[in-house]
Amino acid sequence: MQPHSMCAVALSNYIWYANGQAGVDYRVTVEFRRHDGTYRNLKYRCTPSLSTDKSRLDIFIIRDGGGIACTITLDKRGAEGSEVSSSHSQQHVSGLREVYNLYKGKVKNGMHYNSLMYKGFEGELITQADPKKMTMKTEVKVTQDRYATINYLIIID
Numbered sequence: 001m002q003p004h005s006m007c008a009v010a011l012s013n014y015i016w017y018a019n020g021q022a023g024v025d026y027r028v029t030v031e032f033r034r035h036d037g038t039y040r041n042l043k044y045r046c047t048p049s050l051s052t053d054k055s056r057l058d059i060f061i062i063r064d065g066g067g068i069a070c071t072i073t074l075d076k077r078g079a080e081g082s083e084v085s086s087s088h089s090q091q092h093v094s095g096l097r098e099v100y101n102l103y104k105g106k107v108k109n110g111m112h113y114n115s116l117m118y119k120g121f122e123g124e125l126i127t128q129a130d131p132k133k134m135t136m137k138t139e140v141k142v143t144q145d146r147y148a149t150i151n152y153l154i155i156i157d
Contacts, residue, residue: 001112001121001138003063003152005098007044008072008086009107009123010134010154015048016076017104018131020156022050022057027064035140035148073091080104085098091122103130107136117141122153132156 001009007028026046033039033063043064050057055076062069071089076082086098100110100121105128110121123136135152139147 001098001110001118001136003032003040003042004044004063004070005086005088006030006123006136006138006152006154007046007061008059008074009098009100009102009110009136010156011046011048011059012074012076012086012102013105013107013125013134014055014131014156015050016102017080020048022048024048029155029157030152031155032053032128032150032152033070034137035142035150057140065124076102080099105131110138112138119147 015022028044028046030042045062045064047060048057053090056073059072061072068090072086074084074086076084081101081103084100084102088096097113103106105125107123112118121136121138123134123138125131126135136152136154137149140150141147
């Protein structure tokens with residue numbers, strides 16, 4: 001899962017289940033080690049807006065220091081544990097849609113569709129007391145027929 005998509009997943013949990021506010025600018029950090037061992041620390045600016053019925057969340061995301069802006073739209077189909085589908089406003093080589101089940105503090109059964117790089121993912125809050133810090137695991141393609149699981153830390157400021 002792309003780092004900017006992880007920002008959207010973490011913010012969806014924060015806004016829908018931890019009383020985070022839409023219409024506020026957030027800074028989100030994504031930290032990880034790539035499969036080759038190199039460390040990455042990426043920072044994003046995110047501005048979420050929530051539909052009146054609270055079933056749709058649009059998040060405008062841009063990486064600090066430049067990058068292509070993208071709006072990710074997340075649609076939640078019910079109560080806690082229900083399926084969330086996210087789509088991207090920009091064309092990405094790594095894919096355009098993620099589907100997952102969102103629980104308070106957890107992401108389960110995540111799958112990245114139409115992707116050349118990513119497959120399954122899951123995540124959870126480090127502690128329920130701090131809904132701004134989430135760990136995620138995602139399968140990333142490292143060769144034509146092999147995926148590696150990469151661990152990520154997502155921090156919402």
